[in-house]
Amino acid sequence: MEIEKLSIYSAIELDKAEGEAIEILKEHSQEPIPDRDRWLGEELQRNILLTTVDTIINWAQRSSLWPAICFPACCAFELIAANASRFDLSRFGMEILRASPRQADLMITAGTLTWKMAPQVRRIYDQMAEPKWVIAMGACGISGGIFRSSYAVVPGYNRIVPVDVYIPGCPPRPEALIYGIRMLHQKISKEHTDIVLPSPTDVVNKGRELLDKAKDLSPF
Amino acid sequence: MTVSLAGPEIAKQIAERFPEIISEISDQAVVVKSKSLFEVAEYLKSSPELSCDYLNYIAATDYYDYFEIVYQLTSRKHNHSLMLKTRCYDRSQPAVPSVVSLWRGADFQEREIYDLMGITFTGHPNLKRIFLWEGFEGYPLRKDYL
Amino acid sequence: MALKTEPFMLNIGPVHPSTHGVFRMRATLDGEVIVDIEPVFGYLHRGVENLAEERTYTGIIPLTDRLDYLASMSNNLAYVLAVEKLANIKVPERAEYLRVIIAELQRIASHLIAVGAFLNDCGAFFTPFLYMFREREKIVDLFEMVSGQRLLYNYMRIGGLSQDIPPEFLPALEKFVEQMPDFIDEYDRLLAKNEILLARAKGVGILPQEMAIDICASGPVLRASGVQWDIRRADPYSIYDRFEFDIPTGNAGDCYDRYRVRIEEMRQSLRIIKQATKQIPPGEIQAEVPHLIRPPAGEAYAHIEAPKGELGFYLVSDNSIAPYRCHVRAPSLINLTALREIMVGWKIQDAIIIFGSIDITMGEVDR
Secondary structure (H helix, E strand, O other): OOOOOOOOOOHHHHHHHHHHHHHHHHHHOOOOOOOOOHHHHHHHHOOHHHHHHHHHHHHHHHOOOOEEOOOOOOHHHHHHHHHOOOOOHHHHOOOOOEOOHHHOOEEEEEOOOEOOOHHHHHHHHHHOOOOOEEEEEOHHHHHOHHHOOOOOEOOOHHHOOOOOEEEOOOOOOHHHHHHHHHHHHHHHHOOOOOOOOOOHHHHHHHHHHHHHHHHHHOOO | OOEEOOHHHHHHHHHHHOOOOEEEEOOOEEEEOHHHHHHHHHHHHHOOOOOOOEEEEEEEEEEOOEEEEEEEEEEOOOOEEEEEEEEEOOOOOOEEEOOOOOOOOHHHHHHHHHHHHOOEEEOOOOOOOOOOOOOOOOOOOOOOOO | OOOOOOOEEEEEOOOOOOOOOOOEEEEEEEOOEEEEEEEEOOOOOOOHHHHHOOOOOHHHHHHHHOOOOOOHHHHHHHHHHHHHHHHOOOOOHHHHHHHHHHHHHHHHHHHHHHHHHHHHHHOOOOHHHHHHHHHHHHHHHHHHHHHOOOOOOOOEEOOEEOOOOOOOHHHHHHHHHHHHHHHHHHHHHHHOOOHHHHHHHOOOOOOOHHHHHHOOOOOHHHHHOOOOOOHHHHOOOOOHHHOOOOOOOOOOOOHHHHHHHHHHHHHHHHHHHHHHHOOOOOOOOEOOOOOOOOOOOEEEEEEEEEOOEEEEEEEEEOOOOOOOEEEEEOHHHHHHHHHHHHHOOOEHHHHHHHHHHHOOOHHHHHO
């Protein structure tokens, strides 16, 4: 009963590479990433000129947050139930669960995170475009939950990605999830945008740098 | 109703074919020596009175002196089930013959036992870690992990 | 002039837009045809068997909820049956009837998601899924009346149930049982002879009968391949021998048959619930069991027909308050054994459908 290997890469090499990536990430994630609470001191520093622009931009961003798909475990089904017809998430503009992280701006982490899955979640977070937010959903997202003492579970998502809102519950009811999303809306409405325009010389120098790099890479 | 065959009954049927193999008989199961596990399993599958063609599960337990591997077999034709066990006394390099060629459902279960307990199954076509990643040190389900 | 092609490897990664959880397949493709496929899992391995050795017998019940999180009541039932077998505890009659009713309601809820997700993968983007969720919300309301939770109930206890049903449960259940057959007929009318579903699912991913027995599959996957093996008939646990019900089987073992078997099983579950509600006796809800139970030293294995297949718990006890070893026989893991054989030769879009029709839950595969 021999299994004929027809795949072109050796499976054990791929497994070993994956294992190394996991061990490296585990070493670097011993401390939780601090939460993003820059907005707490923001009220005092508002610039009158940009306030109206801020209000409009924040309203646009918070009314159409598109979640990225990151559904490890049980909380996923409360998220899907929140999307279904009884607790309708599309009244907040969030009915589209985008498979591609490039088109999403919110990551709702619905499930237990294991060390084996951690590099993939970090990769999805890195692929999302700025501005982006993260909601840690459920007890497993906050601190590892009922599985905290296990050898293979990351104790909370804030070891891997910076988190904005924590929603307790196991699993949190869809109403609790909607409350958490409303809290995130309030947080977004207090943010302000930094509009920094680069000077013309900076732009030209950056362009020259990129051209030089491209010459090294191309084979012709 | 699935009848669970008692230990002495199974022992009687195995003993006439394989003398000197049985280590112990309890009232629920029969313990056989691990070297001849494959032959006993093949006999249990192919003999017409027993004809156990369905393997329910394989589980491994760590009693501090030995590892015990439990197989539960069911026969759909006669609607009876029996429990077969084997022991492995070597703690540094435990090895047991694999039954994948008899029941393919044992494939992932044996890989899981290798991953979590460290018991090697000789004859398995693809024995590598399944739940934990390559590079994980140790075998978590052993009683002396951590 | 011949066209030169070479195979390439595609990683159908752990994060993908179907709702089956974190499962990864390394597929080697020649064009669109799959040449080789290797399933990789373990992305949700939380070490439940290890954690169970540190918790008391009653404290493991919330842990078993999280195994197959779409059918929590069934997991609870299997575990509690194993402990009762180990410690020789007799469950009162009223608790037995309520357990059967709740287990069958859970089967309907789990099959609704299974069928909905399968149709989602077939391309009916979310419409059948939302229709099935509408019915599932009714069942979840019933469960919330009984246990207070929507998804992970922690309701069964060793020797019975944790609390009795409130008075509004039985009228609501009767109303549900009256309305549900019409909804199942509605799905059948829309989907059973649908050309697109027939073209995509009929004849795709055939699991022959001998292979199904060889890989020790169980549940709808085994019955769709033509094998009449249902634990509620072959080895009745609880009081299933008092009810009349049929066991739907398919004959071809393709994706369409697995879908039909699940729809028919929902109808049979409604039949069992109707018979059970007529016969519930009054009485106690839980047997007299000590708070910290210490079963005598020994081992026991109890299995039930969970919605995904044969779910069993193998417990070894050494007369202390925590089990010495707790092993879960996960149906989803064993049903996946033949994934490579039934997928090779099909195109990549068929692979998604075949995988969806086996209906696995990663919490159970990875434990």
